[in-house]
Amino acid sequence: MRKMEILSIRREHVDLQRRTIFIPKAKAGAREQPITKHLADFLASYIAALPPGSPWLFLSPGAKSGHAMDIRKPFRRVVEAAGLDPDQVVRHTLRHTAITHLVQAGVDLPTVKRISGHKTLAMVERYAHQNGAHIEGAMDRLQSRLKLA
Helix, strand or coil: CCHHHHHCCEHHHEECCCCEEEECCCCCCCEEEECCHHHHHHHHHHHHHCCCCCCECCECCCCCCCECCCCHHHHHHHHHHCCCCCCCCCHHHHHHHHHHHHHHCCCCHHHHHHHHCCCCHHHHHHHCCCCHHHHHHHHHHHHHHCCCC
């Protein structure tokens, strides 16, 4: 998900049973974001710990909007704690990485497009970095389907 899609999540938009988050103002239009079981389990306990009546997942009482608007400092701290360069690994790097992992796991591009919220397959292709092993694996799968005499 994009930064503001995440920071603008309201409690009412999280459907833990269906494992989706509704994003009413996504870049490419309103959409449902599927989430993993692990994230759904985490969000269940996170939401339970929120102050009663709070509509936002990421509160910021001092912000005009009522929710967090920026996560640069905490993200830099986490990246540095992981031993990585925070000038090279930015929050959007995670989006590229997730999309690349989906493609390399063999998920078809239309499904990746739906998960990532992109408007076009061409945009998904910009994010989906195939490596040599991924290409080699694809050729091996093709060969296994061919009947060689």
